[in-house]
Amino acid sequence: MSKRVFFLTGIRSEYDILAPVIDAVDRTDGLETSVIVTGAHLIEKFGHSVQQIEADGRDIVTRIRSLPETDSLSSRVHGAATQIAGMADLFAEKRPDFLVVMGDREESITGALSAVYHNIPVVHIGGGDHAEDGNVDNPIRHAVSKLSHLHMVTTELSGQRLERIGEENWRINVVGASGIDRLLSTQHMSREQLEQEINVGWEGKPYVVVLYHPTISDFEEARIHMRTICDILETSGLNVVIMAPNSDPGNFAIVSEIEALVERCDRVRSFKFLPRKTFVNLLRHAHAMVGNSSAGIIEAPSLGLPAINIGVRQRGREHAENVIFTSYEAPEISEALRKAIFDQGFRERVALKRSPYGDGTAGERIAKVIRETVPGPELMHKKFVM
Incomplete structure (x- = not known):
């Protein structure tokens, strides 16, 4: 029986980074994918980028319209509450074997929170990264890592950061950045x-x-x-x-x-x-x-x-x-x-193209880890490593 993997996305840039991973999981025997669409994807003002997800032929399992028509500080909080409510309804009806979240936006933490309360394993892409810019993205990213069960990090340094915040080494996978997969696989014009x-x-x-x-x-x-x-x-x-x-x-x-x-x-x-x-x-x-x-x-x-x-x-x-x-x-x-x-x-x-972010094979590596991971008590029971 195939494992069902849900991917959560709320904005165009995030989906473009996730797309090579979804493709790789789709190509992997024993795995099938669906996409939860929310946030800016569903708003005309931000380009209605759900059209790219539709054009790619994804199975969109639900659309959660969460973005208020304001740009105040409270707008993201109200949107997050709507996302949690929408995913609670979804997971009560359709339960995936894994939920994949990306990075540091509000949908990553609302998805992770909703999933752990439904005892669903969370796969986090991009954990352990950090910037000294004072932006809310950093604590959100680290909080999502603590809620997650498998980490797909872009660099060795990011993996080391996760170990420093108590994550078990066997959960951490250095896979590179899937955005590079997208660059290498896109047809030239x-x-x-x-x-x-x-x-x-x-x-x-x-x-x-x-x-x-x-x-x-x-x-x-x-x-x-x-x-x-x-x-x-x-x-x-x-x-x-x-x-x-x-x-x-x-x-x-x-x-x-x-x-x-x-x-x-x-x-x-x-x-x-x-x-x-x-x-x-x-x-x-x-x-x-x-x-x-x-x-x-x-x-x-x-x-x-x-x-x-x-x-x-x-x-x-x-x-x-x-x-x-x-x-x-x-x-x-x-x-x-x-x-x-x-x-x-x-x-x-x-022009020498030196990068710390991998070689463009992140999607395949992530798909392999998901395929080989057994959902169950050992995966869900998180320990804090001192």
């Missing part, structure tokens, strides 16, 4: 094909990709920070593609500044959502990433892509030499942009 796909006529001239998300620790300054970034991009002379921010508090202000930049600068294009093939090839042909997305830390090194990380988000996170960290100050950001685009020595070092 030529630069000309890409420009046709996103409807631009840049004729091969340099462009940058911007992914800037709000951070709870300074979300009230999100508009000021994004305005600074937009002013630098406008005067840079570069072509720009901006992806919409995530659904965290402060996103309304960021979107407003993006819309204003698009209105006044014809070198800028913005998107709420792009199909995976288009987005991956957008990164492949870019000259740099700008913002504070984890994609600059985890995926960009494997593409040889310079990444400028602005502000506190991702600070102190394990990274390759492709990342340039800056403050929110305009001169520092401008200098980093110059280095990323025009410093040939830096670009040549980045």
Whole structure:
């Protein structure tokens, strides 16, 4: 009899990282998959990215509409409560053998909490990672690890952190980052094909990709920070593609500044959502990433892509030499942009594609662990190792 594995996802970037794992589990004898969809996936404002999950032919076991139409601090808490209620109803009716959660967003902790109260084993991808940015993501990530029964970590250092917080070694599996699986498996497009796909006529001239998300620790300054970034991009002379921010508090202000930049600068294009093939090839042909997305830390090194990380988000996170960290100050950001685009020595070092995040086989490794793990008392009984 097959083991049933549920995957939980609430936002486009999270699903793209999970997709190679779902594919690998689907290909594994004795395992079958379903997806719980919630959060920003179901909201038009954030691109209604459930359409990608549907296009991939996933079995969507339930859709939990949880995201309030506000970007206040309380919105994520109300959304989390709705997710817990929805999963309680789901697990009472349809019980998986494993629940897989990803990273550090609210759906990871609501899923883990709901599952452990139903005695369902939790598989956590991305535990043990840490940034010194003061963001709520860090304690959420570590709390999910304590609720989880199997850990799929991206690096040896992340695994060591889990041991330090009392996790048993046999539960910890160093598998690499599945986002790299996505990069390696996505079909290549030529630069000309890409420009046709996103409807631009840049004729091969340099462009940058911007992914800037709000951070709870300074979300009230999100508009000021994004305005600074937009002013630098406008005067840079570069072509720009901006992806919409995530659904965290402060996103309304960021979107407003993006819309204003698009209105006044014809070198800028913005998107709420792009199909995976288009987005991956957008990164492949870019000259740099700008913002504070984890994609600059985890995926960009494997593409040889310079990444400028602005502000506190991702600070102190394990990274390759492709990342340039800056403050929110305009001169520092401008200098980093110059280095990323025009410093040939830096670009040549980045082009070596050295990364601490694995070789693109995370999905297969995770599927193998799940297949070989027997749900039962030994797995569910967690001990704290001193």
